[in-house]
Amino acid sequence: NAGVTQTPKFRVLKTGQSMTLLCAQDMNHEYMYWYRQDPGMGLRLIHYSVGEGTTAKGEVPDGYNVSRLKKQNFLLGLESAAPSQTSVYFCASSYWAGLGETQYFGPGTRLLVL
Amino acid sequence: GQQVMQIPQYQHVQEGEDFTTYCNSSTTLSNIQWYKQRPGGHPVFLIQLVKSGEVKKQKRLTFQFGEAKKNSSLHITATQTTDVGTYFCAAVNSGGYQKVTFGTGTKLQVIP
Numbered sequence: 765n766a767g768v769t770q771t772p773k774f775r776v777l778k779t780g781q782s783m784t785l786l787c788a789q790d791m792n793h794e795y796m797y798w799y800r801q802d803p804g805m806g807l808r809l810i811h812y813s814v815g816e817g818t819t820a821k822g823e824v825p826d827g828y829n830v831s832r833l834k835k836q837n838f839l840l841g842l843e844s845a846a847p848s849q850t851s852v853y854f855c856a857s858s859y860w861a862g863l864g865e866t867q868y869f870g871p872g873t874r875l876l877v878l
Numbered sequence: 879g880q881q882v883m884q885i886p887q888y889q890h891v892q893e894g895e896d897f898t899t900y901c902n903s904s905t906t907l908s909n910i911q912w913y914k915q916r917p918g919g920h921p922v923f924l925i926q927l928v929k930s931g932e933v934k935k936q937k938r939l940t941f942q943f944g945e946a947k948k949n950s951s952l953h954i955t956a957t958q959t960t961d962v963g964t965y966f967c968a969a970v971n972s973g974g975y976q977k978v979t980f981g982t983g984t985k986l987q988v989i990p
Contacts, residue, residue, distance in 0.1 A: 806981055
């Protein structure tokens, strides 16, 4: 099992450009999440999905869109990148978000917006 | 909304010294999880606490859940250089979809 994988690992964008971050998991998990991590801010939830075809907003959803067309994939889109979106993005998945299911994280994508 | 604070934000210790990080929630929790993130790595699950007053140990790590289920602590005895990293608590609320809220993290540096 590869677990949770993310592509790309690193990307540099210019302000206004768009891109899509791909997250894939091979553990048959129902729940998937996108977080951003900034110094001193911990992990902040951007969007999450409780199953194929469903998505929901997290703590900091503005400027991002997501899609979960297949159970194993969760895509994060930036339509018009801004310098404030420079961050490390982590995808995670869990079997279900009930009492105590752990989240498995991908290796992260480092995004720099100039 | 849910707020989860961790203190301290940073901690430098001499190898062999003990280390403790504290996690405080503004609301009562269903359970709490702890994760460790090595430098340049991703968060990795360590443990979960569910019961009020629960204490769990993993070798040199001791995890505690407060009686009121609003706070938690992680204590490392006799730190080693392999303990370097950022420790996050993750608070799980009860009711409906149990959203996980991560704390701000405590970055631990161990000086050899």
